[in-house]
Amino acid sequence: MPTIADVAALAGVSKSTVSRALSRPEMLSPETVRRVHVAAEKLGYVANRAARILAGGSTGVVALVVPTLDNSFFTPIIAGAQARADGEGRQVTVAVHSFAQGAGLATFERLARQVDGFIIVAPGGSDDIVRAAATKPAVLVDREIEGMSSAVADTASAFALVVEHFVRTGRRRLVYVGGPGNSWQDAQRTAAVREAAARVGATVEIVGPVPPTFAAGAAAAQQVRALAPDAVIPYATALGLGIQHVYLVAGETPPPVSSERAIVEVLGAPDVPAIDVDGEVLGDVAARLITERIADPGGEPQRVRLAVPVTWGDAAR
Numbered sequence: 001m002p003t004i005a006d007v008a009a010l011a012g013v014s015k016s017t018v019s020r021a022l023s024r025p026e027m028l029s030p031e032t033v034r035r036v037h038v039a040a041e042k043l044g045y046v047a048n049r050a051a052r053i054l055a056g057g058s059t060g061v062v063a064l065v066v067p068t069l070d071n072s073f074f075t076p077i078i079a080g081a082q083a084r085a086d087g088e089g090r091q092v093t094v095a096v097h098s099f100a101q102g103a104g105l106a107t108f109e110r111l112a113r114q115v116d117g118f119i120i121v122a123p124g125g126s127d128d129i130v131r132a133a134a135t136k137p138a139v140l141v142d143r144e145i146e147g148m149s150s151a152v153a154d155t156a157s158a159f160a161l162v163v164e165h166f167v168r169t170g171r172r173r174l175v176y177v178g179g180p181g182n183s184w185q186d187a188q189r190t191a192a193v194r195e196a197a198a199r200v201g202a203t204v205e206i207v208g209p210v211p212p213t214f215a216a217g218a219a220a221a222q223q224v225r226a227l228a229p230d231a232v233i234p235y236a237t238a239l240g241l242g243i244q245h246v247y248l249v250a251g252e253t254p255p256p257v258s259s260e261r262a263i264v265e266v267l268g269a270p271d272v273p274a275i276d277v278d279g280e281v282l283g284d285v286a287a288r289l290i291t292e293r294i295a296d297p298g299g300e301p302q303r304v305r306l307a308v309p310v311t312w313g314d315a316a317r
Contacts, residue, residue: 002043004089011039016082019060019091061091062290063111064119064283065133067098071212073236073279074121077141080283081119088291092119099125099133108133117294119286124182137293141286143184149293149301151285153277155185156192158308162233162258162273163196163204165312169271171230171256172201177220177243178208179235186235193233205229210239217242225252232257261311273312282306 008015013036020027021036039045064081066074078094085092095111099122108118117137122130127145140150159176166174176193179186190206197204205227210216217239224232224243232255234240240257247254259267261274285304292299 002045004045006043007036007039007045010043011035014086015089016086016091019086019089059114059116060089061093061115062117062119062287062294063095063115064092064121065095065097066121067096067123069094069096073277076279077121077283077286080280080285081287082283083280084284084287084291088287090116090291092287097122097133099129105129105133108135112136117290119283119290123185124180137290137297139286139289139293141282144303147301149289149303151282151289151304152306153282153308154305155275155277155308156188158275158310159189159233160192160196161310162275163193163202164200165273165310166231166233166256167200167202172203173228173230174202174204175224175227175229175232176204176206176208177210177217177224177232177234177239178206179210179212179239181209183209183235189235208235210235212236212238214238214242214245218246221246225250229255231255234258237263271312273310275308275310277308278306 004015004018008018011018013032017028017032018036021033022040025033062085064078066078078092082092093115095107097107112135115136118134119139119141120130120134121141122143130140130145131148134148138148140148142152144150144152163174174197176190178190186209193204207220207223210220212235217234219242220239221243225247232240232243234243234257237260240259241263244254244257256269256272258273258275261276264272264274285306289302289304292302
């Protein structure tokens with residue numbers, strides 16, 4: 001039985017191009033679509049694939065749902081999931097939903113008829129809304145809900161290491177600038193920062209919740225400055241950049257602010273801790289888990305927590 005790889009080889013294109021040519025031809029040039037269809041017809045792939053869909057109810061498509069396309073954090077997650085899906089002859093379609101309320105769940109009812117499963121990135125929204133949306137096999141990204149499979153970057157543990165590092169370098173008055181108030185990850189990070197501070201004898205003030213944006217960081221900077229911290233731990237890099245911007249505009253030297261490694265290196269602050277989440281690996285793991293859920297919908301849900309490295313100077317922890 002011919003496969004998508006066979007069609008790709010005959011047409012001289014990638015497997016993802018074959019998927020798009022057969023399902024979303026408007027995304028490709030007419031010549032590419034023609035080559036793919038000619039190859040598929042020669043191999044009998046179209047007829048065989050249609051028969052498999054009719055027999056098994058499979059579409060070969062997974063929906064990856066994100067709350068917004070404005071946040072660059074989601075981009076590598078999409079890329080990682082797409083890369084694995086391509087290798088499995090599966091297509092990923094991206095949908096946007098904030099999960100702020102249940103009224104929009106009709107979107108999922110329509111989408112569920114066109115896909116085999118969901119990869120859901122839902123930092124906000126209630127557990128009940130997320131569960132209600134998962135009408136097909138589903139995997140959560142960066143969130144855990146009882147009874148659902150998930151792939152999570154363990155940033156909470158990384159934030160605890162940041163607290164410990166700041167204390168080791170003599171900085172005991174800390175400020176944590178939190179993310180969105182309904183964020184599962186923010187709740188995890190807040191708890192980890194508080195617990196680590198209590199363990200190592202630091203004080204920590206919480207500012208927020210605020211959106212994870214540069215503008216929100218700039219707006220929160222006045223409150224941060226009033227607290228006069230030795231160091232700042234922001235929920236997101238954009239928040240930290242907004243805070244530092246306000247200090248610099250005022251002609252003041254900002255306290256150390258934990259960030260991404262690339263930002264720390266550009267700012268020339270080798271002793272400031274950097275947290276690096278590998279979004280592509282997160283997306284890859286989520287895509288692997290959804291393949292397993294589709295194959296065995298009644299199987300035991302899996303929770304995967306990926307270690308998140310913290311670096312400062314030339315050392316990694």
